[in-house]
Amino acid sequence: MKPSIKSLLLDELIEELWQLNEPPYRANQIATWIYRKRVRSFDSMSDLPRPLRQKLKTKFAYTDLEIVRILGGKDATRKFLFRLSDGNLIESVLIPASPALYGSRSDRRTICVSTQVGCAYGCKFCASGLDGWKRNLSADEIVDQIIAVEQEAGERLDNIVFMGMGEPLANYENLLRAISILNAPWGIGIGARHITVSTSGLVPQIRKLADQPLQIRLAVSLHGATDAVRSQIMPINRKYNVEALFDACRYYNSRKKQRITFEYILIENVNDSVDQAHALAKRARDLEAKVNLIPYNTVDGLEWTRPPRPQQERFLAVLRNAGVTATLRREKGHNIAAACGQLRLQTERALTADFSPTTAGPIRAA
Numbered sequence: 276m277k278p279s280i281k282s283l284l285l286d287e288l289i290e291e292l293w294q295l296n297e298p299p300y301r302a303n304q305i306a307t308w309i310y311r312k313r314v315r316s317f318d319s320m321s322d323l324p325r326p327l328r329q330k331l332k333t334k335f336a337y338t339d340l341e342i343v344r345i346l347g348g349k350d351a352t353r354k355f356l357f358r359l360s361d362g363n364l365i366e367s368v369l370i371p372a373s374p375a376l377y378g379s380r381s382d383r384r385t386i387c388v389s390t391q392v393g394c395a396y397g398c399k400f401c402a403s404g405l406d407g408w409k410r411n412l413s414a415d416e417i418v419d420q421i422i423a424v425e426q427e428a429g430e431r432l433d434n435i436v437f438m439g440m441g442e443p444l445a446n447y448e449n450l451l452r453a454i455s456i457l458n459a460p461w462g463i464g465i466g467a468r469h470i471t472v473s474t475s476g477l478v479p480q481i482r483k484l485a486d487q488p489l490q491i492r493l494a495v496s497l498h499g500a501t502d503a504v505r506s507q508i509m510p511i512n513r514k515y516n517v518e519a520l521f522d523a524c525r526y527y528n529s530r531k532k533q534r535i536t537f538e539y540i541l542i543e544n545v546n547d548s549v550d551q552a553h554a555l556a557k558r559a560r561d562l563e564a565k566v567n568l569i570p571y572n573t574v575d576g577l578e579w580t581r582p583p584r585p586q587q588e589r590f591l592a593v594l595r596n597a598g599v600t601a602t603l604r605r606e607k608g609h610n611i612a613a614a615c616g617q618l619r620l621q622t623e624r625a626l627t628a629d630f631s632p633t634t635a636g637p638i639r640a641a
């Protein structure tokens with residue numbers, strides 16, 4: 276299979292062109308066609324000589340994602356279901372005005388992006404882990420989610436959160452390559468501070484990301500502040516326990532200016548006790564981290580429920596009284612960006628024409 280031209284960084288493109296006896300400035304022309312003018316084929320690159328376009332076609336694929344369905348209307352949360360070239364399905368979510376998530380202004384348009392087909396980490400609350408891991412997404416498949424959603428929405432996006440299907444840090448090389456393209460002035464041009472990587476807690480990769488020069492934000496799917504509770508929910512905790520995770524977070528903090536965000540899904544009688552709230556408050560305060568509390572949304576095939584409202588408020592109050600910046604997500608059905616990937620079941624349902632929207636709005640076949 277030919278490599279996608281959208282997986283190349285600019286200097287790699289220059290190198291490829293050099294091998295084709297083409298001058299370096301052609302690389303900028305090509306990048307402009309791909310990322311600024313957003314053409315959909317080599318044939319549309321009208322200021323390139325025809326023989327060069329032919330050479331590019333011979334050497335590279337010009338990839339695109341196929342939109343299968345869109346759920347939700349304009350100005351509401353919209354889910355995009357994409358088919359990859361091998362037939363696998365992934366989903367991205369466009370959140371028009373998220374309430375000051377991940378340190379960004381509240382009027383920002385945020386896209387929640389997938390990085391893998393399925394997931395190997397099997398967090399107990401998450402639909403993505405139910406069917407296991409299929410494969411990593413390539414860098415172009417990650418970047419193409421942003422391009423396709425911007426094209427469909429007709430406007431530029433401000434924030435990217437890697438929080439869709441999959442564990443982003445388990446696809447580290449392709450993730451970083453995609454981020455380089457998204458961040459580059461010759462690419463999509465989104466500032467690193469507007470890019471958030473969410474992880475279930477892959478300690479070595481958190482440290483690696485910390486050493487990486489871009490000021491990318493980190494969100495950690497925590498969901499338990501002690502080993503006893505977290506191991507019950509997230510198998511990864513048996514490999515990298517809470518202490519090891521917080522060591523890595525401290526290291527991240529020492530290398531970056533952005534505060535870490537902890538995602539915490541409140542599950543009744545599992546992790547919603549006042550004791551857990553105190554343990555979480557201490558951890559978050561030590562790191563000056565923010566906490567996003569997300570009341571659990573029922574997932575078919577999983578047994579848990581969300582705590583009653585007063586219990587959610589009690590949990591929040593413990594954090595706030597301890598001086599922690601914390602939010603409690605109130606909107607129902609808005610847990611799309613809650614953890615890295617609760618979208619898989621909806622995706623599967625779409626395949627069986629049983630894709631009933633939880634956020635209301637028409638189903639549109641593209």
Ligand code: SF4
Nearest residue numbers: 394398401404615616
């Ligand atoms: S929460 Fe994230 S890491 Fe855990 S199973 Fe879901 S997609 Fe994987």
